[in-house]
Amino acid sequence: MKNVVVVGGGAIGLLTSLLLARTGITVVLIESSGVGRESSWAGGGIVSPLYPWRYSAAVTALAHWSQDFYPGFAQQLLEDTGVDPEVHVTGLYWLDLDDEAEALAWAAREGRALFSVDIAEAYQQVSVLGGGFKRAIHMPGVANVRNPRLVKALRAALAAMPNVELREHCPVTGFIQEGGQIRGVVTAAGEIRAERVVLAAGAWSGELLKTLGLELPVEPVKGQMILYKCAEDFLPSMVLARGRYAIPRRDGHILIGSTLEYAGFDKTPTDDALASLKASAEELLPALKDAEVVGHWAGLRPGSPEGIPFIGEVPGHPGLWLNCGHFRNGLVLAPASCQLLADLMLGPKPIIDPAPYAPAGRLVGAIA
Known part of the structure; x- marks a missing residue:
């Protein structure tokens, strides 16, 4: 294989492109808006599912591999690009x-x-925690990644590679089909041909597959978040209660998230969500009552059954590969998902059993 088109410039598409390009393959990465500006930018970046025990073994396998991979991966990106x-x-x-x-x-x-x-230990370690909590469990090794910086680093790494072309603000409208094969994509700017196409368009992936008469059970799930700016030592640990979490960045920014809304492709932040998130923030960390909300935004997660992503070739459409449907865990699962896809495309033994993620049997059939 000499060339690939990757559709979707979020964390999944960026990292897929990087792993393939490192093997010498020519990659054209196409993004309908700006690279990394959708779900990958909007999320919290906790390097763990919010409740890892509530997921299937399929999600757990990807999460564990990625969690072990992230520290070294981030250090390498910093060394290569200067972006931490x-x-x-x-x-x-x-x-x-x-x-x-x-x-x-x-x-x-x-x-x-x-x-x-x-619970006394939790209050001792997180002195700003709100009162009234009775029980706590603690996972000491969990990290968060500053997702806007991660996508910036990935973009910089790709921009430095001579065998990668980034095409932003270039919506894909369909696929090129020849001789029973997928041979590229159709865009507003014309056709882009390649031996294989990887669809990594997050919540928009299902819309593109409809052009082939396929129904992918991936739908947009809106999430809203707010951001505060505090002292760098204000919050020493991430905390989560009643479905809402607080994430500290190194510079004192505190993320509070998130809502879970089924509202189609509407990404408009709402006053109701702002009020709800502020109430959760002040319940978790009462000192935030006196802090200013410095950001409020919404993103669209690619919702999928049980949160299990689709990774592999589309049956009946050779040349078309999926890496999408990561729901709430795209940043957590990205390293393992992208490495697994690269393994399947290029032939080495896969890092984990690929069967649970295979599109075969999981697409909801043809659309009438």
Whole structure:
């Protein structure tokens, strides 16, 4: 294989392009807006599913591989590009969980460091935590990655490669089909041909597959977040309670998220969500009552059944590959997902069993 078109310039598309380009393949990366400006920019960047014990083994396998990969990966990006993705190991406290026993049982089974701690210890470690919480569990090794910096670093790494072309603000409208094969894509600026096409367009992936008469069960799920700016030492750990979380960045920015809304492709931030997120922020961290909200935005997650991504070739359409449908965990799962796709396309033994992610049997059939 000599050339590939990658459709979608989020974290998944960027990293897929980087891994393929490193093998000498010529890559054209096409993004309908600006690279990394959709879900990858809007998310929180916790390098763990929010509740890892609630997911299937398929998601767990990708998450574990990626978590071990991230620190070295981020350091390499910093050395190569001068842009620091800021992988920040803070640990994470979950407070007053209904399924704490299941969480601890999962950790014991998977060999992950997750412990029940006395609530007094949580208050000692996170002195700004709101009152009234009764129980806590703690995962000390969890990091967050500053996702806007990560996509900036990935973009810089690709821009430095002579065998990569980035085409932004170039919407894809369909696929080139010849002799039963997918041979490229159709864009507003004309056809772009390649031996293979990788569809990594997040929440928009299903819309493109409809042009082939296929129905991919990936839909947009809106998430809104707010941002505060505090002292650098204000919040030493991530905390999560009642479905909402607080994430500290190294420079004192505090992210509060997030909503889960099924509103189609509408990305408009709403006053209701702002009020709800502020209430959650002040319940978790009462000192934020006196802090200014310095950002409020919305993004569209690529919702999928059980959050299991689609990774592999589309049956009946040789030459078309999927790497999409990561739901709430695109940044967590990106390294493993992209390496698995590269393995499947190029032939080495896959890093993990690819069967759970295969599109075969998971596409909802032809559209009438």
